[in-house]
Amino acid sequence: MNKISRASLIGVGKPARVGDEKDGCKIGYIHAEMLAQSPRIQLVSGVDLQQENLTIWQEKFGIERGFLSLEQMLAEDLPDVVGIATYVGSHYPIIEKVARAGVRGILCEKPFLNSPAEWAKLRSLIAETGVKIVVNHMRRHQPLFQEIRRRLLAGGIGQPELMSAGVAGWDLSEWGAHWLDLFRFFNDDATLSWAFGQTRTRALHSFGHCMEDHACGYFAFSNGCRGLVDGGQALGSATMVIQGSEGVIRVHNEGKAEIFTARGSELLETDSYGPAVWLAPWHGLLDWMEGGGEPDLGATNQLLTSELNLGLYLSALHGDRVDFPIRSELAEWPVDTIARKNTSAP
Ligand SMILES: NC(=O)c1ccc[n+]([C@@H]2O[C@H](COP(=O)([O-])OP(=O)(O)OC[C@H]3O[C@@H](n4cnc5c(N)ncnc54)[C@H](O)[C@@H]3O)[C@@H](O)[C@H]2O)c1
CATH class of the missing domain: 3.40.50.720 (NAD(P)-binding Rossmann-like Domain)
Incomplete structure (x- = not known):
């Protein structure tokens, strides 16, 4: 015990x-x-x-x-x-x-x-x-997202080419970080190649830092798949869309997804969230402390989600593509720097 x-x-x-x-x-x-x-x-x-x-x-x-x-x-x-x-x-x-x-x-x-x-x-x-x-x-433990990952890794829609999602009313970090991390999860945590980001930053300040009113992030994994996140607005009628070389997955409200391929369509439905x-x-942390392996929510892997999130903002700050691994010594939240740059502009 x-x-x-x-x-x-x-x-x-x-x-x-x-x-x-x-x-x-x-x-x-x-x-x-x-x-x-x-x-x-x-x-x-x-x-x-x-x-x-x-x-x-x-x-x-x-x-x-x-x-x-x-x-x-x-x-x-x-x-x-x-x-x-x-x-x-x-x-x-x-x-x-x-x-x-x-x-x-x-x-x-x-x-x-x-x-x-x-x-x-x-x-x-x-x-x-x-x-x-x-x-x-914790969305990596959500049953629907785990099933979608299994289907993707088994080639269910061929080679994944583009994963896109919108986050209505929220930024690329306080909410959008979940989608950035899920897109990494769906790509078997493949490394990232590059990122383009842009933000519209005004006076919004919450969670102890400046937040953008609207932002977009476009990025590439080393396996060729691209990601697109609209931080601020929904992207069409689905929560998330995953396009592959042989099919499409449309995710609705985190509890339901439809898979379309030349073979036909299939509906996946699972309970969204519960204590599990x-x-x-938390239990993955304890298992690791008790001698098990580092989970994918461990710092080694999660530093890469953080790097993607920060890389998108650094791209917005510098007006340039950011290549991974990022090389920056910035010592504050990049949106704070962007906000200051905007308010000091003539
Ligand atoms: N995993 C998720 O799905 C999820 C959901 C909601 C929020 N969050 C994250 O949780 C964090 C907190 O968000 P929230 O919505 O609970 O905010 P909140 O404002 O409701 O709670 C934050 C609490 O932290 C306290 N606090 C602030 N600085 C502190 C410090 N230095 N030492 C001790 N206490 C301090 C505040 O007084 C407040 O009680 C955010 O980073 C947010 O992104 C994650």
């Missing part, structure tokens, strides 16, 4: 949305609800900068300990694993503090890393401390 790991959640979530939906989705509530159903993890504390957020979350989920200071939590009640559900700009500094304090496993929310400069730092930190990190791109999808990243 596996031991029960003690977990702390950093960034428990705003209790209610303020203004529009881009003002916080309180993912900390989903983690607490799902972890309550895990036989392997016990959530023992929460950390947040806001006392009100902590109090309401602790009462709702019956979590005994709450801390306004990360350092205090690490000093008084060191957990086996932590979840980081704060905004992208705080991920690396929290990861570093937690790893140096002796925590061996971290689940980090997406978007993973704030800047190209954090990459090198994260790799050194992992080498130095041995900390194991998974990123919560949300707990799989």
Whole structure:
């Protein structure tokens, strides 16, 4: 029988949305609800900068300990694993503090890393401390997406040529990162060759950073497949379309997909989300900590999703194609740099 790991959640979530939906989705509530159903993890504390957020979350989920200071939590009640559900700009500094304090496993929310400069730092930190990190791109565990990947890898629509998706009302990162990561998943995590990105950036600021009003990303995998993501608007009537040399897959609302080939058409329908999808990243982390292999949500692979996300913004910033691996020492969220460049333009 596996031991029960003690977990702390950093960034428990705003209790209610303020203004529009881009003002916080309180993912900390989903983690607490799902972890309550895990036989392997016990959530023992929460950390947040806001006392009100902590109090309401602790009462709702019956979590005994709450801390306004990360350092205090690490000093008084060191957990086996932590979840980081704060905004992208705080991920690396929290990861570093937690790893140096002796925590061996971290689940980090997406978007993973704030800047190209954090990459090198994260790799050194992992080498130095041995900390194991998974990123919560949990859609890789969604049954429909797993079935689509199986069909693609089995040649069900021939050679995949173009994967496209729109994200109505959201950016390339807070939501779009899921599609970027899924397109990598569908391509068996093939390496990326290049990316073109463009953004329309005005005054939007949320999740602790500047967000584009509208953006597009077009990129190529080394296997020849291309990806196209519209961050801001839907692309036609389907959530996602995958074109292959011998067929097409149209995905609707994450729970239903239609496959069209010369042989005919087929409908795939699965349950979208349940505890199994949300707990799989946490349990994959524990399996890895207990001697199993690094999961595809592990940092080694997830650095490449982060690189794609940042590469699209670097292309928008420099007005040029970005070739992978990216070479940049930028030390802030690229959309912050783009916003500053726009406001200083004559
Ligand atoms: N995996 C998913 O499907 C999914 C869904 C929603 C949100 N997210 C991600 O989760 C992150 C949080 O989003 P949210 O919607 O829950 O936001 P939110 O505003 O509801 O919650 C964030 C919480 O973090 C706290 N916080 C901020 N900085 C902190 C710090 N340095 N230390 C401790 N606490 C801090 C805030 O006070 C707040 O309570 C974002 O990066 C978002 O992209 C992921």
